[in-house]
Amino acid sequence: MVAQEASNTNTYFNLTARQELRLECSNGRPVSIRLEEGIAEVFGTELNRGRAVSVTGQKVAVFTWVGCRVSVQGEPTVMYVADETPMASYLNVHQTLDQRREEAKRAGPGSAGSNGPVVVVVGPTDSGKSTLCRLLGNWAVRSGWQPTFVDLDVGQGTITVPGCLSAVPLEQPVDIEEGFIADLPLVFFFGHSSPGDNPALFKSLADKLAALLQRRAAAADPRVAASGLIINTFGWVDGLGYELQKHIIQAFQCDVVLVVEQDRLYATLQQDLKVTCPRTNILKLAKSGGAVKREGDERRGAREQRIREYFYGTARTPLQPATQTIRATDLAVYRIGTGPRAPSTTLPVGSASLADPLRLQNLPPSLEQLQCLLAVSHAATPDQILNANVAGFVLVKDVDTARGTLTITAPAPGPLPGRYLIMGSVRSSME
Incomplete structure (x- = not known):
C-alpha cells in the first residue's frame, strides 16, 4: 500500500523502499514533480529535494531505494504506484559492468x-x-x-x-x-526512420x-576508455531486422548483450553468437x-517533437531559429x-536489382524537397559524403525552381558549416 493525499492541484505520494511512481503526461497539460522528503531518482538521475521538475509530454518513473515523499502538480494522463x-x-547488471570497468582501468593503456x-x-x-540504456548510463556517471x-x-x-x-x-547524468x-x-545521417x-x-x-x-577509445584517457559503450538499438528483431542486430553486435565488438523481454530473441542470439562472438555474454532481463x-501516431508525434526541439529548443532553453534563402548554386x-533494393526473391530468375543503395545522386531544386530535413555534411568534396559525419540540420521551407533558390530554417543564424547537404525521407510539418 502507498499513502496518497491531494491538496489543491498537488497530489502527494509516500513511497516505501523500492516502490515506483509511474506517470504518463501529455504535451498539452503541464505536469511537474517535486521530491519533498527522502531520496528518489528518475531513470537513474537523482531528484533534488524541493525543486520542481517539469515532466510534461513524458512518461517517467520516480523510483526510490529507501523511501520518499513526492508531490505531483498537474493532471497526468496516467498516474499509479508499482x-x-x-x-x-x-x-x-550495473554493478557487474562497474567491475569490468575497474578491471579495464587496472589493465592500463595499450x-x-x-x-x-x-x-x-x-x-x-x-x-x-532506451530507459535501460539511460539507467545504466546515469548510474555509471554517478559512479565516476x-x-x-x-x-x-x-526511428x-x-x-x-x-x-x-x-x-x-x-559526463553528467541525463x-x-x-x-x-x-x-x-558524433552524428552520421541515415535519413530514414x-x-x-x-x-x-x-x-x-x-x-x-x-x-x-574504437580509434577514439585507443587514444582516450584511461578512465574514459575503461568506461566503455552503452548502445541503444531499434525494435525490429525479426528477419532482416535480426540480421542488422547481429551486424551491430559484430561491428561494435559487443561483449555484453542485454535482451529485454523476448525469450525467442534471447535463445536465437545465444545459438548464433556461439560461433561469431564466443566471448560475448548474453543476459535476459x-x-x-x-x-x-505506443501506436503509430504517437511515434510519429514523438519524431515531430524531436525535430521541433532541435530547432526551437525546450521551454527551459529556447532557441531562436533563423530562416534564410540561398541560391541553389551555393x-x-x-x-x-x-x-530500396528489391529482394532477390522478388526478381525474375537470373536478374539482379539495379538500385545501388550507396550511390550518390545530385538533386536539383524541386518541390520534393519541401519540408525535408537535410543534413549539413562535413565533407569537403562530394566523394567524401559517404564517409563524413554531419555538422547539423536544416529544414526546407520553400523551393523556387524558377529562381533556383531554397529557403531553409536552421537552429541558429549565420552561414552553413558546409555546402553539401544530404536528403533522406525524414520530413517535418513544422511551421
Whole structure:
C-alpha cells in the first residue's frame, strides 16, 4: 500500500523502499514533480529535494531505494504506484559492468583489456530499451565513469533528430527535463526512420561509427576508455531486422548483450553468437511494467517533437531559429541510394536489382524537397559524403525552381558549416 493525499492541484505520494511512481503526461497539460522528503531518482538521475521538475509530454518513473515523499502538480494522463519493478536486476547488471570497468582501468593503456565493456540493449519495440540504456548510463556517471552512449534507433532519435546514428560521451547524468545535452555529438545521417529503408547504408554507417569510436577509445584517457559503450538499438528483431542486430553486435565488438523481454530473441542470439562472438555474454532481463506500447501516431508525434526541439529548443532553453534563402548554386543536395533494393526473391530468375543503395545522386531544386530535413555534411568534396559525419540540420521551407533558390530554417543564424547537404525521407510539418 502507498499513502496518497491531494491538496489543491498537488497530489502527494509516500513511497516505501523500492516502490515506483509511474506517470504518463501529455504535451498539452503541464505536469511537474517535486521530491519533498527522502531520496528518489528518475531513470537513474537523482531528484533534488524541493525543486520542481517539469515532466510534461513524458512518461517517467520516480523510483526510490529507501523511501520518499513526492508531490505531483498537474493532471497526468496516467498516474499509479508499482510495487514490482526489475530495478534490482538492472542494478546487478550495473554493478557487474562497474567491475569490468575497474578491471579495464587496472589493465592500463595499450593492454588487451584496457577498453571497458561494450554493452548493447536489444528487444522488441516499446520494451524499455532506451530507459535501460539511460539507467545504466546515469548510474555509471554517478559512479565516476564517462561511458559513451550510442543511439542506433533511427526511428526516434534520443541524442539528435530521427534518422541518425549518433554517439555522445556522458559526463553528467541525463537531465530529466532536457534529455541528453550534447554540444558536439558524433552524428552520421541515415535519413530514414527504419533501417530497412536502406540496410546497406545502415550497415556502412554503423561500421564507420564503430571504427571511429574504437580509434577514439585507443587514444582516450584511461578512465574514459575503461568506461566503455552503452548502445541503444531499434525494435525490429525479426528477419532482416535480426540480421542488422547481429551486424551491430559484430561491428561494435559487443561483449555484453542485454535482451529485454523476448525469450525467442534471447535463445536465437545465444545459438548464433556461439560461433561469431564466443566471448560475448548474453543476459535476459525483464521488461519494466512502466514500458507501454505506443501506436503509430504517437511515434510519429514523438519524431515531430524531436525535430521541433532541435530547432526551437525546450521551454527551459529556447532557441531562436533563423530562416534564410540561398541560391541553389551555393549548395549541393545529394541523396544516398536510388531507392530500396528489391529482394532477390522478388526478381525474375537470373536478374539482379539495379538500385545501388550507396550511390550518390545530385538533386536539383524541386518541390520534393519541401519540408525535408537535410543534413549539413562535413565533407569537403562530394566523394567524401559517404564517409563524413554531419555538422547539423536544416529544414526546407520553400523551393523556387524558377529562381533556383531554397529557403531553409536552421537552429541558429549565420552561414552553413558546409555546402553539401544530404536528403533522406525524414520530413517535418513544422511551421
